[in-house]
Amino acid sequence: MSEPGPESVPTSADPRSKRPTKRRAITPHSEQAGEIETLFKDPSKEIRLPESSNPRTSSSLAPPPEIVTNVQGSSAGAGSGEFHVYKASRRREYERLRLMQSEVDKEKDNSNWEKQREEAKRRDDEKTEKNRKRREKKRNARGKKGGGKDTTMEVDKPSTTKGPSMPSQVDQDASAEGQVSYGEVPGVIIHDED
Template identity: 60%
Template sequence: MSSTDKPTKTDPQSTRPLKKSRRALSPTSAQASQLQALFSNPTQEIRLPPPQSSSSTRKPLPPPPEIVTNVQGSSAGAGSGEFHVYKAARRREYERLRQMDEDLAKEKEVEDFEARRREREREDAERTRKNREKRERKRKNKGKAGSGSGGGTEGPGLVIHDDD
């Protein structure tokens, strides 16, 4: 067998696809290859991961324990291992307090937003009501003025006469 019997990619008559590189050279080319793979089979279903908000990425803290196991007695001195137990308990408590403060701030922010939204809706409704009343007064006044002149409510316009 000679080298002409077996088609290679360098051979112009070859129908084999180009060998794909195993890694992307840049983030842009990585994204381009991902898009190319998606567009190669448009009937394939694409599963997207659920969107993650900043609050959902952090796991909720467990509730504080009902019974605290490592309680130090009043007459006992602190041993060398107690420091780390104390630090861990203090860290958990500060994290719990920080989470409570964040939740309170978030609730206040939502409440303020709702109050501002209700105020805007009330102002919009008031403005709409005033404009409606103004239009109705204008219509009523226009009707009165038009009936007094005897011409009706129709204004001047283009009159076409059919002279056949």
């Protein structure tokens, strides 16, 4: 076997050839790869993304014509060219009506949702108020029945009376060491009734 010579290389692929290389059909994969390569050539270049299209509304469409001349149906003596004009105008009008109907439906859905939300909020507020009244009633009944003693947790407040108060556990420990102090230490007292 002999070594491949210059005659076995296609003319367009030969580096000595001045002819341009043949362009092949671009596949989506090669097109995407080419776009990525161009982006990576200059990373500092700003990338412009296409703006998102706004949703179509009936106001974004062209308004229907004020005066329609030569009104005719799809088969009322029209020629072959007029049929397509009629179909296009009918399609535009149906599209306009469909968008108007979708806007009305959307507004109706939004108003129904607002009503449901307000109703749910009102029910929640009523239930909360009912529970609050029940808790207050229960608390008041418990306060009268127990002789003024409340079973809830209380936070000690510093004594405002002048003179010594009852020594707390910390004060008793301090007095055992020979130091006397009669101030109360703030803390939490839990009253248990068994």
